[in-house]
Amino acid sequence: MMLAFLNIDWQTLADATALGAIYALMAVGIGLVFGVLRLVNFAYGQLVMAGAFALALASQWGWPVWAGIALCFASVLVLSLLMDRLVFRPLRGQSPAVMLVATFAVAFLLQSVALLWFGPLGKIASSLSSLNQPVTVSGVDIRKITILAVVVAIVCLVALSLLLERTTIGLHMRAASLDFQTARMLGVRANRVIGVAVLLSGALAAVVAVMLTVQNPLVTPDFALRDTIIVLAGVVLGGMNRPIPATLGGFAIGFATGLLGGALPTNQSQYVPAFVFGAVILVLLVRPGGLFTRRQVAERV
Amino acid sequence: MRRLLGAQELLGPAVLVIVVALVGTVVSTSNASYFIDALVKVAIVVALYLFIGNSGVLSFGHISFVALGAWTAGVLSVPVGEKPAIMPNLAHFLRDRATGNLTSLLLAAIVGGICAFAVGLPLMRLSGLAAGIATFGVLEITHNLLRYEESIGPGLNTFSSVPETTTLRQAAIGALVVIVVAYAYARSRFGRLLRATREDAAAARAVGTSVYRQRLIAFTISGLLAGLAGGLYVHLLPVNTESVYLDLTFITLAMLVVGGATSLWGAVVGALAVSALDSYLAVAENGTSLFGWHIDLPAGTRVIVVGVLMALVLILRPAGLTGGREFRIWPRSS
Numbered sequence: 309m310m311l312a313f314l315n316i317d318w319q320t321l322a323d324a325t326a327l328g329a330i331y332a333l334m335a336v337g338i339g340l341v342f343g344v345l346r347l348v349n350f351a352y353g354q355l356v357m358a359g360a361f362a363l364a365l366a367s368q369w370g371w372p373v374w375a376g377i378a379l380c381f382a383s384v385l386v387l388s389l390l391m392d393r394l395v396f397r398p399l400r401g402q403s404p405a406v407m408l409v410a411t412f413a414v415a416f417l418l419q420s421v422a423l424l425w426f427g428p429l430g431k432i433a434s435s436l437s438s439l440n441q442p443v444t445v446s447g448v449d450i451r452k453i454t455i456l457a458v459v460v461a462i463v464c465l466v467a468l469s470l471l472l473e474r475t476t477i478g479l480h481m482r483a484a485s486l487d488f489q490t491a492r493m494l495g496v497r498a499n500r501v502i503g504v505a506v507l508l509s510g511a512l513a514a515v516v517a518v519m520l521t522v523q524n525p526l527v528t529p530d531f532a533l534r535d536t537i538i539v540l541a542g543v544v545l546g547g548m549n550r551p552i553p554a555t556l557g558g559f560a561i562g563f564a565t566g567l568l569g570g571a572l573p574t575n576q577s578q579y580v581p582a583f584v585f586g587a588v589i590l591v592l593l594v595r596p597g598g599l600f601t602r603r604q605v606a607e608r609v
Numbered sequence: 610m611r612r613l614l615g616a617q618e619l620l621g622p623a624v625l626v627i628v629v630a631l632v633g634t635v636v637s638t639s640n641a642s643y644f645i646d647a648l649v650k651v652a653i654v655v656a657l658y659l660f661i662g663n664s665g666v667l668s669f670g671h672i673s674f675v676a677l678g679a680w681t682a683g684v685l686s687v688p689v690g691e692k693p694a695i696m697p698n699l700a701h702f703l704r705d706r707a708t709g710n711l712t713s714l715l716l717a718a719i720v721g722g723i724c725a726f727a728v729g730l731p732l733m734r735l736s737g738l739a740a741g742i743a744t745f746g747v748l749e750i751t752h753n754l755l756r757y758e759e760s761i762g763p764g765l766n767t768f769s770s771v772p773e774t775t776t777l778r779q780a781a782i783g784a785l786v787v788i789v790v791a792y793a794y795a796r797s798r799f800g801r802l803l804r805a806t807r808e809d810a811a812a813a814r815a816v817g818t819s820v821y822r823q824r825l826i827a828f829t830i831s832g833l834l835a836g837l838a839g840g841l842y843v844h845l846l847p848v849n850t851e852s853v854y855l856d857l858t859f860i861t862l863a864m865l866v867v868g869g870a871t872s873l874w875g876a877v878v879g880a881l882a883v884s885a886l887d888s889y890l891a892v893a894e895n896g897t898s899l900f901g902w903h904i905d906l907p908a909g910t911r912v913i914v915v916g917v918l919m920a921l922v923l924i925l926r927p928a929g930l931t932g933g934r935e936f937r938i939w940p941r942s943s
Contacts, residue, residue, distance in 0.1 A: 348738060348741075395920060398924040399923065402923075404737060406923060408738070408741055409667070409862060409866055409919075410919075410924070412859065412862065413916045413919040413923070414916070414920060416916050417912070417913055417916030417920070420909045420910075423909045423912075424907055424909040424910070424913070537745065537749065540745075544738060544739060548738060578753075578756075578757045579753060579754070579757065581750070581752075581753045582749070582750040585746035585749045586750060588742070589732070589743050589746045589747070592735060593735070593743075596739045597739075
């Protein structure tokens with residue numbers, strides 16, 4: 309009833325779910341690094357952009373699909389390790405605002421490197437475009453990538469939560485995100501935990517790069533920039549401190565954006581960003597600590 | 610005597626701006642535009658400093674007030690005869706009216722101030738990351754609305770035919786006005802209270818300061834100045850929604866951080882230093898020579914150099930080039 313009234317069909321609903329799934333992965337990637345470093349990585353979208361350019365180059369050189377994906381993972385992982393070594397490590401212990409501004413600078417830096425390297429028109433990553441073809445599920449046409457995105461997101465999230473809950477390094481990471489100082493005193497190795505978090509977050513960026521290039525094969529220097537801004541809002545919306553609220557926030561904002569963008573006519577859907585960010589601000593006013601977290605008391609002195 | 614020693618904090622920034630303006634008068638006309646641009650940037654960065662520097666709260670949203678100021682001054686200054694050509698869907702009360710230069714700047718400042726007050730009313734309760742993201746949201750909303758709302762401006766088009774009245778003199782006077790207001794604010798009771806909340810919010814509250822009210826006052830004045838700077842900007846070059854969005858946010862924040870966010874002197878030095886570097890690189894992108902070496906940088910180098918500089922300053926000298934201290938010839942006597 310409600311769905312029919314809002315003029316939402318199953319295709320839109322499925323696409324919104326897929327967008328939510330991809331944004332949830334980005335949210336986890338941002339949240340992992342925030343957990344151990346207290347650093348909001350504004351340059352996360354540029355990691356995704358680098359991976360997308362790797363895919364585009366691979367398809368331009370005529371590489372097979374697996375080699376393209378391997379190149380994507382390799383370049384994103386190397387870039388995230390470099391980012392950690394050159395920027396995050398010297399900034400450890402600075403205030404969150406300083407670190408946010410610093411990653412803002414890194415984001416613009418990487419974007420203009422891409423602009424210099426690949427030009428403003430960008431490149432096409434076409435090797436995986438067959439995934440855009442629809443399959444028919446009980447009378448409804450759904451693109452393969454939509455299903456794949458949801459499945460991959462679920463697999464990644466399950467694997468990640470197993471890692472966090474069932475392994476020693478996962479325990480260390482959870483301890484570090486609760487209280488880094490105390491965790492270190494109890495024998496958690498700071499650099500190792502941070503290294504693992506950065507690598508995991510990079511791997512998620514590579515996965516997101518593959519998904520996004522299938523949906524949008526034209527890779528430009530500002531690829532994934534808008535997505536990052538929206539995901540960041542989603543992460544803060546959900547609650548930055550814990551992985552599950554952050555993931556839920558990312559999913560919620562992706563789902564809402566996809567649904568509104570798909571369901572409204574163009575002369576209204578162009579205002580979706582204003583609407584979404586308006587909603588984000590409203591939520592932040594009511595619950596500054598996040599939507600899905602327990603209410604916190606003011607800091608005591 | 611104490612008042613006199615305090616006044617030197619105004620002297621440094623003001624003299625620097627006047628010197629830049631005077632140098633601008635002797636260079637060629639094409640280079641003078643870089644000086645005018647630098648002075649307008651000074652105005653924007655000092656407006657940013659007034660809020661961020663004194664409150665310690667990060668704002669990504671100030672460029673929205675610059676944008677709103679630019680829109681106000683731009684819509685009102687395009688000659689009535691040319692309005693239908695670039696703004697066909699303009700609302701009636703704006704279509705048949707045009708104002709003079711000074712009136713448009715004044716209205717730009719007022720609109721910036723009113724909008725900042727309206728936005729700050731709910732938002733100033735937030736701090737830290739939530740404030741950063743929420744002000745980013747304000748920037749996104751403003752950009753989105755200005756881009757598609759054709760009844761209040763050119764939408765996707767560029768503000769052409771705005772009289773280019775921001776000369777070197779006007780830009781310098783504008784920058785000086787902004788600097789004097791920021792100085793007066795920082796030395797007033799309100800500025801001192803706000804800095805107290807920045808240093809220790811709990812202690813400031815304990816002696817009866819309302820953090821919310823002090824931040825709101827600073828945000829409003831800062832929005833007012835940003836609106837004025839936006840008015841100057843639209844009278845300088847043809848503005849569109851993209852030129853008052855992420856790139857300008859990045860470069861002005863970089864200027865503030867590089868100079869030193871916690872002082873007026875830092876804001877002015879940062880704005881001028883980064884402007885100088887940026888303009889030099891812009892010239893170098895078109896080919897120039899330095900000490901006999903021919904330099905021909907590819908387009909896009911500017912942002913890379915400024916980005917690296919900003920990251921380096923944050924890592925090596927987080928308080929900025931000036932160390933976040935005010936300009937002083939004579940040390941503080943205490």
